[in-house]
Amino acid sequence: MNGMSASELAERAAVSRVTLRNIETGVTSARVDSLLAILTALGVVDRVIESTDPYRNDAARVRIDEILGAGGSL
Known part of the structure; x- marks a missing residue:
């Protein structure tokens, strides 16, 4: 994840660590705003x-x- 921990990514994207884990594992789908925030935090939007x-x-x-x-x- 571009050299950052999952916790740091969650913090930068302003989503909870649980939400990030659920998206990663397919438990839930990402909302558009969360997806854009995560992609922005990763620098790939x-x-x-x-x-x-x-x-x-x-x-x-x-x-x-x-x-x-x-x-x-x-």
């Missing part, structure tokens, strides 16, 4: 957001071109 941008993803761009080329719309 920008990378994650960019990776979900369809215009930065080759496979998604191909699919978009296929849809638009077939007269479809997004």
Whole structure:
């Protein structure tokens, strides 16, 4: 976790250690605000957001071109 303990990550993300553990182990799903806080604390939020941008993803761009080329719309 970028060299920090789980307790430090939980503190930086302003979530409880129990919440963080439950997310890690799949006991519960992360709320969007908690997920963004954790990603920010890890310093990877920008990378994650960019990776979900369809215009930065080759496979998604191909699919978009296929849809638009077939007269479809997004």
